[in-house]
Amino acid sequence: xxxxxxxxxxxxQPSRGLMDEKFIVLVQNALPGSQLTIRALHxxxxxxxxxxxxxxxxxxxxxxxxxxxxxxxxxxSGVEQMxxxxxxxxxxxxxxxxxxxxxxxxxxxxxxISVYQGHQTEGFADLxxxxxxxxxxxxxxxxxxxxxxxxxxxxxxxxLPLGPGPFPGLLDLYGLGGELVEYRAALLASHGFASxxxxxxxxxxxxxxxxxxxxxxxxxxxxxxxxxxxxxKSRIAMIGLSFGTSITLKMAIYxxxxxxxxxVCISGxxxxxxxxxxxxxxxxPYKNVGKTRFSEKDEVICRDLMxxxxxxxxxxxDVGRLQxxxxxxxxxxxxxWPTQESALNIKEMMAQAGNSHLLTVLSYxxxxxLIEPPYTPHTRSSNFRPAGMPEKVMxxxxxxxxxxxxxxxxxxxxxxxxxxxxLYGDRNPTLFSHL
Amino acid sequence: xxxxxPPILSVTPSRALVDEKFKVLVENLPPGCPVTVRSLHHxxxxxxxxxxxxxxxxxxxxVSVSEDxxxxxxxTGKEPMxxxxxxxxxxxxxxxxxLRKMNVCTPMLVTVSVHSGHEGFRDQAPxxxxxxxxxxxxxxxxxxxxxxxxxxxxxxIPPGPGPFPGLLDMWGGGGGLLESRAALLASHGYVSxxxxxxxxxxxxxxxxxxxxxxxxxxxxxxxxxxxDRVGIFGLSLGSLxxxxxxxxxxxxxxxxxxxxxxNHYYPARGSTVTSKFEGVTRQLSKARVNEDNQxxxxxVALEFITDPSNIAEVGRINCPxxxxxxxxxxxWPTVETAEDxxxxxxxxxxxxxxxxLAYxxxxxLIEPPFSPHFRATTFVMRSSKEKVIxxxxxxxxxxxxxQEDSWRKILSFLQFHLYCSPNLKAKI
Numbered sequence: 001x002x003x004x005x006x007x008x009x010x011x012x013q014p015s016r017g018l019m020d021e022k023f024i025v026l027v028q029n030a031l032p033g034s035q036l037t038i039r040a041l042h043x044x045x046x047x048x049x050x051x052x053x054x055x056x057x058x059x060x061x062x063x064x065x066x067x068x069x070x071x072x073x074x075x076x077s078g079v080e081q082m083x084x085x086x087x088x089x090x091x092x093x094x095x096x097x098x099x100x101x102x103x104x105x106x107x108x109x110x111x112x113i114s115v116y117q118g119h120q121t122e123g124f125a126d127l128x129x130x131x132x133x134x135x136x137x138x139x140x141x142x143x144x145x146x147x148x149x150x151x152x153x154x155x156x157x158x159x160l161p162l163g164p165g166p167f168p169g170l171l172d173l174y175g176l177g178g179e180l181v182e183y184r185a186a187l188l189a190s191h192g193f194a195s196x197x198x199x200x201x202x203x204x205x206x207x208x209x210x211x212x213x214x215x216x217x218x219x220x221x222x223x224x225x226x227x228x229x230x231x232x233k234s235r236i237a238m239i240g241l242s243f244g245t246s247i248t249l250k251m252a253i254y255x256x257x258x259x260x261x262x263x264v265c266i267s268g269x270x271x272x273x274x275x276x277x278x279x280x281x282x283x284x285p286y287k288n289v290g291k292t293r294f295s296e297k298d299e300v301i302c303r304d305l306m307x308x309x310x311x312x313x314x315x316x317x318d319v320g321r322l323q324x325x326x327x328x329x330x331x332x333x334x335x336x337w338p339t340q341e342s343a344l345n346i347k348e349m350m351a352q353a354g355n356s357h358l359l360t361v362l363s364y365x366x367x368x369x370l371i372e373p374p375y376t377p378h379t380r381s382s383n384f385r386p387a388g389m390p391e392k393v394m395x396x397x398x399x400x401x402x403x404x405x406x407x408x409x410x411x412x413x414x415x416x417x418x419x420x421x422x423l424y425g426d427r428n429p430t431l432f433s434h435l
Numbered sequence: 436x437x438x439x440x441p442p443i444l445s446v447t448p449s450r451a452l453v454d455e456k457f458k459v460l461v462e463n464l465p466p467g468c469p470v471t472v473r474s475l476h477h478x479x480x481x482x483x484x485x486x487x488x489x490x491x492x493x494x495x496x497x498v499s500v501s502e503d504x505x506x507x508x509x510x511t512g513k514e515p516m517x518x519x520x521x522x523x524x525x526x527x528x529x530x531x532x533x534l535r536k537m538n539v540c541t542p543m544l545v546t547v548s549v550h551s552g553h554e555g556f557r558d559q560a561p562x563x564x565x566x567x568x569x570x571x572x573x574x575x576x577x578x579x580x581x582x583x584x585x586x587x588x589x590x591x592i593p594p595g596p597g598p599f600p601g602l603l604d605m606w607g608g609g610g611g612l613l614e615s616r617a618a619l620l621a622s623h624g625y626v627s628x629x630x631x632x633x634x635x636x637x638x639x640x641x642x643x644x645x646x647x648x649x650x651x652x653x654x655x656x657x658x659x660x661x662x663d664r665v666g667i668f669g670l671s672l673g674s675l676x677x678x679x680x681x682x683x684x685x686x687x688x689x690x691x692x693x694x695x696x697x698n699h700y701y702p703a704r705g706s707t708v709t710s711k712f713e714g715v716t717r718q719l720s721k722a723r724v725n726e727d728n729q730x731x732x733x734x735v736a737l738e739f740i741t742d743p744s745n746i747a748e749v750g751r752i753n754c755p756x757x758x759x760x761x762x763x764x765x766x767w768p769t770v771e772t773a774e775d776x777x778x779x780x781x782x783x784x785x786x787x788x789x790x791x792l793a794y795x796x797x798x799x800l801i802e803p804p805f806s807p808h809f810r811a812t813t814f815v816m817r818s819s820k821e822k823v824i825x826x827x828x829x830x831x832x833x834x835x836x837x838q839e840d841s842w843r844k845i846l847s848f849l850q851f852h853l854y855c856s857p858n859l860k861a862k863i
Contacts, residue, residue, distance in 0.1 A: 009624060009854055010595070015573045016450035029854055110574065114595070132595035134575030141449045142544070143566030163548070163564040165441065192443055232440060424440050424463050 007031075010038075010115050010131040016108070018190055019137050019183075020374050020412055022081055025066035027115050027131075030058040037074070037116040038066065039124055040084040042109065044100050050088040050377065052076065055119040073119070076402070084113060085137075085375040086405035092122060097383035097394050100376060105186045106146060108136035137375075139183045141190035146182075149196065152220040155203035157182050158196045158228070159189030165230035168237070168261070168423035170195040171221055175242030176282070178202040178387030184239070187373055191416055193423065194231045196221060200247070200278075201387035212279040218247060219257040235423045237262040237324075239415070242337065242369065246272050246281055249317040252324060262422035263322075264415055266329040267369045269342035270317040270349075271306045299381045299396035301335045309338070309345045319346050320353025327360050327418045329411050331367035335398035339369070362414055364407035368399025374409040442470075442496075444549050444563040452622055453543065453569045453615075454804050454842060456516055459500035461549050461563075464492040471508065471556035472500055474518040475546045482532055484807065486510065486522040489553040498549075507553065510832070518547060519569075519805040520835035531813035531824045534806065537611075539618040540578060542568035569805075571615050573622035578614075581628065586650045588630040589614050590657075591621030597659035600666070600690070600853035601626045603651050607671030607696075608712050610634060610817060619803055620668070623846055625853065626660050627668075628653065632676065633709055634817065643707035647680055651687040663690065664853045666754075670695040671767065671799065672712055675747070678776075679708075682751040691755040691852040693845055696769045696799045699776055700740050701747035713818055715739065729811040729826035737768040740775070749776045750783030757790045757848045759841045761797030765828035769799070792844060794837035798829025804839040 009028045017023055030036060039053040054071030056064045067081035076083030090098045102109060114129035140146070143162030149155075157180060161167055170193045172185040178201035185197035198221050200213050226233045238260055240248035245268020251258045254274075272281040285305040293301040310316060319326070330343045343361050350356040364371075370379055384395040399407075443462045451457055459472060473487035488505030490498045501515035510517035524532045536543055548564035550556040572578070575594030581587065589612065593599055602625045604617040610633050617629035630650050655662045667689045669677035674694035679701060681692050702711065715736070722735045739745055758776060760769035773791055780789050794801075798810065814825040829837075 007854065009850075011624075014448040014451055014455065015622075016568075016570065017448060021448065108574075112575075112594070128596050130596075133573070134594045136450075136574045138450065141565070142568045143546075143564075162546075162566050163441070163444070164560050164562070168440065190449075235440065420443070424443060 008036075008115055008130040010113065010133055012113055012133050012135045015133065016136040016138065018141060019109070019139050019187055019376070022067075023135065024081070025084065025113060027056070027058065027064040028062065030062045030064065032058055032060045032062045034058045034062075034117075035119050036064060036130075037118065037120045038064070038084065038113065039116060039120075039129075040088060040111050040113050041124070042088060042111045045103055048094055048098055049091045050100060051091050051124065052084045052087040052089065053120070053124075054080070054083060074121075082375045082409075085111070086377060086408070087401060088377040097381065099379045099382040101181070102139065102183050105139040105183050108138045111135045111137060139186040139190070144186065144189045146186070149224060150204070151224050153203070153205045154217070154221055154224065155180060155199040155205070156196050156221060157185065158194065158225070159186050160194050160230060161189050161192050165194070166232045167192060167194040167230060168235035168419075169193070169225045169228075169231040170419070171218070171225065171236070171238045172197045173200065173238070173240040173244030173247055175244055176201065176386040177384065184373055188239075188419075193419060194225065194228065196225050212277075212282070214278050215251070215255060218251050219255060222251075222258045235261050237264065237419060237423055239264040239266070240268060241266040241371070242268060243282065245269065246317075247278065249319065250278075250281070252326075253317055253319065253321050260324045262325045262327070262419065264327045264329070264418065266371050266411075267331055267334055267337060267339050268328075269306055269337055269339065270319055270346050271309060271315060271338075271342060272317055274314050274317065295396050297381075297394075299394045301396050303335055303338045307338050307341060309341050316345070316349070319349050320355060322350070322355060322358055325358045325360070325418070325422050327415065328362070329371055329415075330361060330363040331369055331371055331399055331404070331407065332363055332365045333367060333398040333400065334369045335396040336369040360418065362411060364403065364411070366400040366403035367407035368404055369397040370399075371404075371408055371411050374405070374412045376408070378404040378408075441563045442549055444547065444565050446547050446565050446567040449565065450542070450568040450570065452573060452619065453571055453806070454619060457567065458515065459518060459547055461490075461492070461498040462496065464496040464498065466492060466494045466496050468492040468496070469551075469553050470498060470562070471550045471553055472498065472518065473548050473550060473556070473561075474522065475548070476522065476543065478534055479537055480532070482528055483525040484522040484534060485525050486518045486520075487556070488514070488517055516805050516839075519545070520807060520838070521831060522807040531811060533809050533812040535613060536571065536615050537613070539571040539614045542570045544568060571618040571622070576618065576621050578618070581653065583653065584649050586630070586646065586653060588612065588628050588650065589617065590654075591618050591627045591629070592659060593621050593624050593626065597626075598661045599624060599626045599659055600664035600849075601654035601657065601660040602628070602665070602849070602853075603654060603667045603689075604629050605632060605667075605669045605673030605676055607673055608633065608716070608817075609814065616668070616803060623849075625849065626654060626657060633672075633712070640707050643709065644679075644684070647676055648684055648686045651680065651689070655687075665689060666691045666693070666849065666853055668693045670801070672698055672708070674698055675700065676708060678749055678752070679747050681754055681756070682748055689754050691757070691848070692752075693757045693759070693848065695759045695801050695841075696764060696767060697758050697760060697772050697776060698767055698769075699747045699749055699772055700736070700745060702739070702742075702745035716816055717818070725826065727811070727824075729824045731765050731826050733765050733768050737771060740768060740772065746775065746779075748779070750779045750785060752780065752785060752788065755788050755790070755848075755852050756780075757792070757845065759792045759801055759845065760794075761799060761801060761829055761834065761837060762793055762795045763797055763828040763830070764799045765826040766799040790848065792841055794833065794841065796830045796833035797837040798834055799827040801834075801838055801841055804835070804842045806838070808834040808838075
């Protein structure tokens with residue numbers, strides 16, 4: 001047994017963290033100047049393996065600190081504290097078009113981080129690492145409770161922080177993929193918001209009746225959230241991605257019942273038939289299905305279906321009527337929706353209407369459509385089946401990995417600040433007088 | 436009725452190992468607001484332990500436990516971890532309690548909350564609370580029950596290919612198998628065996644010695660352990676085992692030993708450690724009892740160790756030795772013991788092997804950091820089953836500082852001796 005092999009000490013601090021927390025990966029006791037590879041391996045719920053790695057050189061004390069030292073080459077390069085997570089990609093030989101999304105958010109994502117001798121690029125499964133540790137990444141902080149919601153025909157899950165409350169509320173909507181996507185709501189609850197993830201495309205109601213939900217479904221969700229004894233009735237926001245944005249804007253502007261304190265719209269558009277039902281809004285882009293383009297890898301590019309941005313006001317949500325702060329997130333390389341063009345038009349409309357003080361636009365060069373919580377892998381394209389459609393297509397979302405990952409990190413930080421300011425903020429100083 | 440938005444309380448990290456620090460932050464308070472930050476833990480024995488500090492928010496409505504001063508409570512001053520180490524049983528609890536986690540596979544759950552005001556803060560519901568998990572086992576550690584070759588204990592193996600250095604871990608005369616420290620040591624990269632050794636009623640000293648040697652070899656012979664990098668870690672009576680193995684065993688050669696609250700009392704050659712301990716505790720029944728009815732063993736025990744024929748021949752130890760003791764130890768004369776060990780090793784020319792850490796106002800039970808200090812707790816005498824309250828000594832703040840400081844230095848000592856430093860041989 002090579003004595004030298006036993007020297008290397010690998011540690012990751014913290015070994016258990018939330019998905020949006022940073023960690024420090026430290027290698028100690030290596031031979032000074034030795035070449036080492038640090039690798040992360042994760043097996044996701046559907047059985048696929050994902051890996052990331054960086055090539056390092058130990059310094060004169062035999063140490064490598066991933067948050068301070070550069071990776072020379074690998075799935076990421078340069079000084080990238082969290083590169084071992086955001087640059088994860090399916091191991092060579094995997095099925096194409098994979099996307100990593102955790103379904104069961106009550107268990108942690110387990111990542112094995114190991115250090116290997118030399119600068120390795122492949123065949124890790126056949127190599128014996130010098131050292132390895134297991135790291136847990138959680139979507140739910142301790143004490144956060146998951147409560148399934150079926151009241152009023154809803155298919156939803158409410159995540160409540162621990163404590164007496166009351167907490168500001170959040171309605172969380174994803175896009176056309178449907179199903180109940182819970183991870184962002186769970187993470188937001190870990191930051192102090194009572195967050196309800198809503199399935200509005202494949203809900204029990206839709207499956208049983210074959211009909212799509214409409215405005216009342218979301219108003220019911222709002223009511224259920226408002227009436228919860230631990231939720232602040234007057235501090236409820238909505239966060240939507242992709243088609244979830246269309247719903248968010250529709251509710252924020254046109255619903256008599258839903259009164260939002262703030263809205264976050266990620267990778268969305270305001271282009272929608274103003275008087276249309278949710279179903280009509282959903283079907284609207286398909287009128288232009290002929291404008292679908294294909295990349296040279298045969299990936300579907302949908303962004304032109306809603307271009308050019310209409311001038312007809314009946315085809316755009318009237319953002320000039322918005323009465324709550326709006327945070328708009330744009331990936332400038334979004335190949336799926338015309339997010340950037342929409343954001344520009346929204347800005348113009350609000351400037352004309354005089355409510356542009358409510359608008360904040362965060363625009364990220366080379367970021368794609370799927371702007372998700374940080375440190376999860378960037379998906380440039382994946383196999384996607386919109387709810388209700390018979391087939392999967394390889395959809396191009398866009399984005400370049402490094403910039404997209406930076407965008408996710410920055411966007412998340414700013415989303416949390418925005419939500420905190422608008423939902424926890426002191427809008428009425430006299431409210432605290434009883435303390 | 437307008438609803439009030441609560442303050443925002445956060446504990447970062449929310450899940451940590453028991454020896455890791457956390458940051459407790461309260462935000463969104465009004466400026467200059469008096470609040471109490473409190474921790475609460477419901478133990479496995481179903482007792483409630485709490486700690487609290489009184490704070491006043493700054494101009495931006497923030498209280499940072501790591502940066503601000505506590506004006507009172509169970510701790511004062513700038514104490515980032517005061518909410519853990521100053522915990523004590525809530526008023527009205529039964530006396531003499533000691534906090535020990537027996538199930539190390541689950542985390543210790545602590546609820547941290549923020550309350551309005553200072554005096555009478557418990558009268559109202561908290562403004563906000565969060566739950567934090569404190570783990571003894573890092574992710575990926577394997578816990579294996581050991582019952583082989585007559586040896587009983589629990590083995591903890593770090594994740595990864597290894598090989599790892601090993602540690603034989605023993606607690607004191609309190610009995611029962613405490614796994615907490617071994618689990619934590621494994622989380623720092625050592626294959627650790629928490630050894631159950633009291634009450635086995637071995638027939639003879641030789642057989643008992645064999646028990647310890649067999650336990651040591653179980654670690655040494657494990658395929659994931661570096662055989663020449665196995666050490667021994669003992670507290671109190673456990674340190675007597677460490678010292679005697681290092682001094683007398685012809686079979687095992689520990690790479691280094693750590694002795695907390697060292698005991699080198701080794702009379703009546705020919706009897707087992709267990710029976711020696713029995714004998715000692717019987718004689719200690721004549722020990723002094725103070726006005727709080729707490730039993731002080733130290734003074735009587737001091738008489739025992741003055742006879743040189745009753746002392747283990749520590750001059751025979753041939754490996755690096757770290758002694759850690761508290762100067763206010765009321766249970767065993769560890770100050771005098773440490774002096775004696777130093778003298779004997781010096782006389783044998785082994786002084787270069789010895790390192791010593793001694794802490795003022797620190798008691799007998801020097802445990803991993805941030806665990807509460809107990810000045811006196813209930814102890815059941817093994818043979819008579821009599822319950823007494825033993826005085827361990829120490830004052831909470833200095834004892835807690837000692838736990839934090841000594842743990843850091845113990846880990847450093849172990850890393851230095853058990854994780855080899857890279858040699859500069861050309862072949863790689």
